[in-house]
Amino acid sequence: MSRPRISTFAEYLGLERGMSPRTVEAYGRDVARFLDTAVEQGVLKTPDDPSEWPLLDGRKDLLRAHLGRLRAKNYSLRTLDRHLAAIRAFYRYLLVHGVIGNPPPNLRTGRGGREKKLPRDLTVEMLAAVLALPDVTCERGRRDRALLEMIYGLGLRLAEVVSLDLDALDFPSERIRVLGKGSRERILPLAGLARAAVEEMLADRLAPAERLDLRDGRLGRGLSGQPLFWGRPGRRIARRTVQARVAHYAGKLAGLQGVSPHTLRHSFATHLLEGGAGIRVVQELLGHRNLSTTQIYTQLDRSRLRAAFDLAHPRAKEKKRKRGK
Numbered sequence: 001m002s003r004p005r006i007s008t009f010a011e012y013l014g015l016e017r018g019m020s021p022r023t024v025e026a027y028g029r030d031v032a033r034f035l036d037t038a039v040e041q042g043v044l045k046t047p048d049d050p051s052e053w054p055l056l057d058g059r060k061d062l063l064r065a066h067l068g069r070l071r072a073k074n075y076s077l078r079t080l081d082r083h084l085a086a087i088r089a090f091y092r093y094l095l096v097h098g099v100i101g102n103p104p105p106n107l108r109t110g111r112g113g114r115e116k117k118l119p120r121d122l123t124v125e126m127l128a129a130v131l132a133l134p135d136v137t138c139e140r141g142r143r144d145r146a147l148l149e150m151i152y153g154l155g156l157r158l159a160e161v162v163s164l165d166l167d168a169l170d171f172p173s174e175r176i177r178v179l180g181k182g183s184r185e186r187i188l189p190l191a192g193l194a195r196a197a198v199e200e201m202l203a204d205r206l207a208p209a210e211r212l213d214l215r216d217g218r219l220g221r222g223l224s225g226q227p228l229f230w231g232r233p234g235r236r237i238a239r240r241t242v243q244a245r246v247a248h249y250a251g252k253l254a255g256l257q258g259v260s261p262h263t264l265r266h267s268f269a270t271h272l273l274e275g276g277a278g279i280r281v282v283q284e285l286l287g288h289r290n291l292s293t294t295q296i297y298t299q300l301d302r303s304r305l306r307a308a309f310d311l312a313h314p315r316a317k318e319k320k321r322k323r324g325k
Contacts, residue, residue: 009027009028009031009090009093010024010027010028012093012096013027013028013089013093026082026086027085027086027089027090028086030082030083030086030087031086031087031090032047033066033070033083034063034066034083034086034087034090035047037062037065037066037069038055038056038059038062038066041062041065043055043056043059043062044056050099053094053099053100054099054100056091056094056100057094057099057100057101057102058100058102063087066083066087067080067083067084070083121263121266121267121270121271122256122259122263122264122267124271126253126256127152127264127267127271129253130148130249130250130253130256130259131145131148131149131152131193133249133252133253134148134249136200139204142197142200142201142203142204143201143204143229143230144245144249145197145200145201146194146197146198146200146201146229147161147229147237147242147245147246148197148245148246148249148264149193149194149197149198150164150194150197150198151242151246151261151264151265151268152264152265152267152268153192153193153194153268154176154178154188154189154190154194154268154285155265155268155269155272155285155286156178156261156265157180157181157261157262157265157287158239158242158243158260158261158262159239160178160179160180160287161229161242161261162229162236162237162238162239162242163179163236164176164178164227164228164229165224165225165226165227165228166214166219166223166224166225166226166227166228167219167224167225168228169190169198169214169228170190170217171190171195171214171215171216171217172215172216172217173217174189174190174191174195175187175188175189175190176188176189176190178287180287181287181289182289184287184289186284186285186287188285198228199211199215202214205230206223210223229242242261243260243261246259246260246261246263246264247259247260250263265286268285269282269285269286269294272285279291279294279295282294
């Protein structure tokens with residue numbers, strides 16, 4: 001530790017809290033910056049005098065000022081979280097040793113204290129290649145194709161696609177009823193490739209008369225409450241099976257790793273927005289209660305944003321022409 005004023009705090013972290021040397025060093029730096037802020041705010045005369053540390057007791061305003069100072073330097077929420085954790089540990093240290101009488105000030109860096117990470121998405125071409133991989137000459141391949149088409153084609157959550165029943169289908173109106181988070185129901189369009197894939201899958205399970213009834217909007221006896229997607233015959237498909245099948249086909253395509261059902265759902269939203277769909281429409285299709293949840297899907301990375309700008313904006317084209325002369 002480069003600054004001896006918090007050497008005993010470092011010993012507390014290492015010996016009593018069992019933290020790694022790297023974490024101890026980082027916490028020491030963070031607390032040192034906090035004490036510097038305390039001097040700037042007039043709470044302490046010097047950061048090196050432990051006899052003044054009782055003055056830190058209950059100073060939530062000081063912690064707010066320190067966070068404001070860090071935000072002004074454009075630190076990420078993850079870094080701010082670490083600073084807060086270090087300061088809370090320092091306050092606990094002071095409390096344990098009788099320097100202060102109150103627990104650490106309760107303050108957060110922001111919503112949930114975490115940045116929302118943008119989920120990965122696949123390009124339209126990559127998705128088309130993945131969806132073409134199931135072997136539709138066999139029953140499992142037809143089921144897998146329907147699974148992929150439904151997740152990507154409708155933007156379904158994993159839990160939603162697993163819980164679908166035959167009752168949810170409304171072929172005459174080309175719609176499907178989906179039960180989302182909080183038991184909120186939404187009606188989604190079921191047409192095109194997704195509908196075709198589902199009908200091909202059901203041809204393996206239903207008698208011709210039952211399929212005709214379903215197409216006409218009538219659910220035959222004994223079919224009510226039956227799952228749309230089966231794992232083993234007669235049993236609803238398991239979540240882990242859906243995850244495994246998605247990862248399997250993504251892995252076959254140039255060894256893509258880390259692809260999940262949520263990747264397909266995110267790709268659905270991203271491709272809709274890129275195709276010109278309004279964010280409110282996408283919010284409704286995804287079943288998000290708050291628009292802020294949907295807005296994460298609008299975060300195009302810089303390279304794609306720059307590529308779109310270079311392609312579409314007349315001034316960018318003009319600049320390119322001048323460079324080419």
